[in-house]
Amino acid sequence: MYNSNGVRRLGNKRKVPLTVIKRLPRYYRYLSELFKNDIGRISSKELSQRMGVTASQIRQDLNFFGGFGQQGYGYNVEYLYNEIGAILGLNKTRKMIIVGAGNLGQALANYKNFRKRGFELAGIFDVREDLIDKEVNGLKIQDFKSLEGFIKENPVDIGILSVPHDQTPSVAEKLVSCGIKALWNFSPMDLKLRQGIVIENVHLSDSLMTLAYKLNRLESDDINC
Amino acid sequence: MYNSNGVRRLGNKRKVPLTVIKRLPRYYRYLSELFKNDIGRISSKELSQRMGVTASQIRQDLNFFGGFGQQGYGYNVEYLYNEIGAILGLNKTRKMIIVGAGNLGQALANYKNFRKRGFELAGIFDVREDLIDKEVNGLKIQDFKSLEGFIKENPVDIGILSVPHDQTPSVAEKLVSCGIKALWNFSPMDLKLRQGIVIENVHLSDSLMTLAYKLNRLESDDINC
Numbered sequence: 001m002y003n004s005n006g007v008r009r010l011g012n013k014r015k016v017p018l019t020v021i022k023r024l025p026r027y028y029r030y031l032s033e034l035f036k037n038d039i040g041r042i043s044s045k046e047l048s049q050r051m052g053v054t055a056s057q058i059r060q061d062l063n064f065f066g067g068f069g070q071q072g073y074g075y076n077v078e079y080l081y082n083e084i085g086a087i088l089g090l091n092k093t094r095k096m097i098i099v100g101a102g103n104l105g106q107a108l109a110n111y112k113n114f115r116k117r118g119f120e121l122a123g124i125f126d127v128r129e130d131l132i133d134k135e136v137n138g139l140k141i142q143d144f145k146s147l148e149g150f151i152k153e154n155p156v157d158i159g160i161l162s163v164p165h166d167q168t169p170s171v172a173e174k175l176v177s178c179g180i181k182a183l184w185n186f187s188p189m190d191l192k193l194r195q196g197i198v199i200e201n202v203h204l205s206d207s208l209m210t211l212a213y214k215l216n217r218l219e220s221d222d223i224n225c
Numbered sequence: 226m227y228n229s230n231g232v233r234r235l236g237n238k239r240k241v242p243l244t245v246i247k248r249l250p251r252y253y254r255y256l257s258e259l260f261k262n263d264i265g266r267i268s269s270k271e272l273s274q275r276m277g278v279t280a281s282q283i284r285q286d287l288n289f290f291g292g293f294g295q296q297g298y299g300y301n302v303e304y305l306y307n308e309i310g311a312i313l314g315l316n317k318t319r320k321m322i323i324v325g326a327g328n329l330g331q332a333l334a335n336y337k338n339f340r341k342r343g344f345e346l347a348g349i350f351d352v353r354e355d356l357i358d359k360e361v362n363g364l365k366i367q368d369f370k371s372l373e374g375f376i377k378e379n380p381v382d383i384g385i386l387s388v389p390h391d392q393t394p395s396v397a398e399k400l401v402s403c404g405i406k407a408l409w410n411f412s413p414m415d416l417k418l419r420q421g422i423v424i425e426n427v428h429l430s431d432s433l434m435t436l437a438y439k440l441n442r443l444e445s446d447d448i449n450c
Contacts, residue, residue, distance in 0.1 A: 025432075025434035026431060102332065103328045118437075119437075158436065181440060181444075182436055205338045208339065208383075209313045210425055215319070218423050
C-alpha cells in the first residue's frame, strides 16, 4: 500500500514521464547504500555527484512526487528511501513465478537482490523433462502443465518469461489467462501492451549496443587526440 | 568505421544526451524488423505508432544525427537502419569474452542476438574446476588463469562480467590491465567510470522495480474505478 502521502500525490494523476519512473530504481539503489552506511542527510549536489547526474535533474525528478527536500537542508535519506520505495510499491511483497528454467531462468531464480526488494519467487516451470524436479534455489522446477493449478492455489503477481522466442506469445497468453497482470519478458521480442496488463520487456542487446556506441566514441576520441 | 557522413556528424562533437543514445538501439531493432519485412519507407508518425513514442520525439532524436528524413516523404528504412547501425558501431565486429560461466554467463553465451548485431564471443572463463572444459555454444570454458595469455593472442574489445558481486572489482581490474576498454557488468554493483574505459552496468532489478511501479499504478487505477 502507498502511505497516505503517496496516495494523495499519485491520486492527482499528474502524468509522470516514463523516463523519470525509470530513474527511480536507481535513486532507490543509491539511497539504500547511503541508508546502510548510516548517512542521515544528503544534498542534491552530493547525491548528483555520486550518481553522475545533474543536481537539477534530481530536483526536477523528485518534484514529480512532491519534492521531499527542504531548500538548504538536503534530503532526509531514510525518509526519501522509504518514500521512493513506497512509490515503487516495494513496501509490499510481490509473488513471482519463472516460466522457462534454462540457464537464464535459473540465473534469475538465484538472483539474490529480488528478495531484498520484496519480490518472492513462488515457483519455476518448464516443459523440459530433464529439468522438471531439479532444485534451483530451494524450489523444484515444476511441469509447465501444472501451472494453472499452481496459480489457482498460489496467487501470483508477476510472471517472468525466460522461454525461447517463438514460445513467448503463447506463454504470455497462458499467464494472462491465469490472471497474472504483470509480465517481465526476457525474450528478444516486445510483448505488446494491452488493457489491464503491464509489461517490462528486457532487451539485453540494447545495453550492449549502447556500450558499443560508447566504445566507438572512445576510439574516435583517441584517434582525434 | 563510421561511414563518411557518420564521421562528419560525430566529429562535430555535438553533445548527444545519453537518454537519446539509449533509445538508438530500440530504433535499430524496429528498423531491422521493417527492413526484414521489405518496408522501404516509413513516416515518423507510423514509426512512432509502432514504437509507442511520439513522432516529435523521433524527429528530435534523429535530428541529433542529422535527421535522415525528408519532410513529407518519411524515412528511407534501409538508409536509416544502416546509419543508426553505423552510429552505434554495429558495422564492425566486436570480440567479446565472458568472465563467469555460471547460469548467467552460459545464458549470455547462448544468446543468439549478439552475433546478429556483430558481436562475436571469443572466449568464456571461470575459476570453477567443475565448469572448466565444459562446452557452451561451441566454446570450451577456460581457466581464468589463462585469461591474460588468451587476450595477448586474441585481441578482445568487450569484457562481460557475470561473476559474483564480491569478485567484480578485481575481475574488472584484471580485464582493464589486459587492455580491455569496454566492460559490460551484470553484477549488482556499479563499476565506476574512469578515464579511457567505458562501462555499461546492467541492473536487472531496476527493470523489475519499474514493473512493480506499473503494477501498483494499474491496481490503484482499478481501485479508483
